[in-house]
Amino acid sequence: MFAFSFPEDFALGVASAATQIEGGDTNNSWYDWACAGHIKDGSSPLRADDHYRRWQEDLALMEEMGIRHSRFGVEWSRIEPESGKFDREALAHYRREIQAMVDAGVRPLLTIHHFTNPRWFEELGAFENPDCIGLYLRFAEVVVRELGDLVSEYITINEPNVYALNGYYGGGWPPGKKSMESYRRVLTHMTACHISAYQMIHRVRRELGFSDTKVSFANHLRVFQPLQKRNPVHRLCCTFSEKAFQGGLSRAMCLGEAAFPVYRHPLIRPGVWCDFHAINYYTRSTVSGLRDGTAPGAPVNDLGWEIYPQGIVEVCRMLYDLAPLPLYITENGTCDNQDTFRCRYLYEHLKALCSSGLPVKRYYHWCFCDNFEWLEGESARFGLVHVDYETQQRTIKKSGRFFAAAIAAHGVTEELHEQYCRCAYRR
Numbered sequence: 329m330f331a332f333s334f335p336e337d338f339a340l341g342v343a344s345a346a347t348q349i350e351g352g353d354t355n356n357s358w359y360d361w362a363c364a365g366h367i368k369d370g371s372s373p374l375r376a377d378d379h380y381r382r383w384q385e386d387l388a389l390m391e392e393m394g395i396r397h398s399r400f401g402v403e404w405s406r407i408e409p410e411s412g413k414f415d416r417e418a419l420a421h422y423r424r425e426i427q428a429m430v431d432a433g434v435r436p437l438l439t440i441h442h443f444t445n446p447r448w449f450e451e452l453g454a455f456e457n458p459d460c461i462g463l464y465l466r467f468a469e470v471v472v473r474e475l476g477d478l479v480s481e482y483i484t485i486n487e488p489n490v491y492a493l494n495g496y497y498g499g500g501w502p503p504g505k506k507s508m509e510s511y512r513r514v515l516t517h518m519t520a521c522h523i524s525a526y527q528m529i530h531r532v533r534r535e536l537g538f539s540d541t542k543v544s545f546a547n548h549l550r551v552f553q554p555l556q557k558r559n560p561v562h563r564l565c566c567t568f569s570e571k572a573f574q575g576g577l578s579r580a581m582c583l584g585e586a587a588f589p590v591y592r593h594p595l596i597r598p599g600v601w602c603d604f605h606a607i608n609y610y611t612r613s614t615v616s617g618l619r620d621g622t623a624p625g626a627p628v629n630d631l632g633w634e635i636y637p638q639g640i641v642e643v644c645r646m647l648y649d650l651a652p653l654p655l656y657i658t659e660n661g662t663c664d665n666q667d668t669f670r671c672r673y674l675y676e677h678l679k680a681l682c683s684s685g686l687p688v689k690r691y692y693h694w695c696f697c698d699n700f701e702w703l704e705g706e707s708a709r710f711g712l713v714h715v716d717y718e719t720q721q722r723t724i725k726k727s728g729r730f731f732a733a734a735i736a737a738h739g740v741t742e743e744l745h746e747q748y749c750r751c752a753y754r755r
């Protein structure tokens with residue numbers, strides 16, 4: 329009754345981002361933001377998981393858990409520490425790491441940009457400055473030329489909407505702006521970056537002799553619902569929030585339509601600019617005004633985000649209706665500091681996905697190891713593997729063992745459900 333199998337061509341993997349796990353880099357926008365005192369627990373990405381030095385240990389752990397797909401990122405500020413100056417050693421480091429992954433049978437999905445910028449790029453105005461397109465492309469092309477023989481699947485940019493909203497409208501993330509105009513400009517430039525990078529990556533890999541390239545951007549999608557279904561103000565705000573946060577951007581990034589909030593731009597042209605849909609799904613927003621909230625009485629995680637498993641299917645369907653492409657869940661997971669309900673969360677989201685009838689090919693869990701969670705710092709744990717930040721000791725959590733067992737069984741058996749998933753959510 330509780331058991332289900334994964335479709336044959338469906339695979340589980342894990343996700344991470346360079347700045348959140350690597351440690352040791354002081355040349356990026358989030359290090360500066362942490363130094364300016366913005367992180368809730370006073371931590372900084374300088375420590376994180378020390379993955380830049382411990383990557384072999386982390387890869388061994390992945391192998392031990394039977395994980396064969398990994399979404400990870402490269403750190404722009406390491407590869408291009410000064411504008412136009414590329415660090416061969418940093419590129420060689422990523423090459424060694426990816427080669428080892430491939431040798432171990434772990435397939436890489438590479439994220440080119442995930443929230444952080446080199447300081448020099450941030451100082452130029454980052455993605456608000458029209459020059460960002462050429463600068464981002466120059467960096468992205470170096471990455472693809474250097475690593476393209478090892479990597480066939482790419483995410484150009486992670487969650488442009490979250491980056492632009494938090495940094496340029498809400499003001500809580502670097503650079504701390506609060507302007508609708510800036511928000512729209514950043515989204516427009518990021519769309520142009522993505523569409524141009526889509527073409528560049530295909531071209532460069534063709535030149536390298538490969539024809540199996542797959543490119544997308546990681547699209548953070550939520551389910552939006554009005555607090556009161558019959559309240560016209562709630563409904564209007566809900567429609568507006570959905571469009572301003574994700575609806576318009578999805579059309580622009582996937583199909584090259586300049587839909588609000590994305591402006592028209594010569595590089596944003598009609599086409600299909602994704603080879604698959606890459607969806608980051610966490611929660612549902614309940615709307616009654618311009619700020620979103622949580623449905624009263626709904627189960628929530630340790631950060632107060634609603635747990636709404638059916639939503640993962642709703643957002644997949646939304647994108648599939650926009651363009652019928654294969655679906656990858658490139659992030660899904662939850663902040664559960666004591667690892668008490670993560671197994672149930674995983675089970676319910678996977679079950680919903682696998683019964684949807686949609687062509688879902690991958691599910692990358694956020695995250696492999698606990699890590700530096702942006703404004704929450706080290707205080708919010710999303711990992712399948714526990715990290716003691718003082719000693720850097722890694723310990724596979726109960727949810728990590730469940731995940732490994734689900735990979736081995738290619739589904740969830742009654743026994744696994746019984747053993748791992750009978751736990752209560754908090755409300």
Ligand code: FCB
Nearest residue numbers: 345486487490694701710
């Ligand atoms: C996503 C981010 C990722 C991580 C998770 C919890 O929005 O892409 O880096 O912080 O949230």
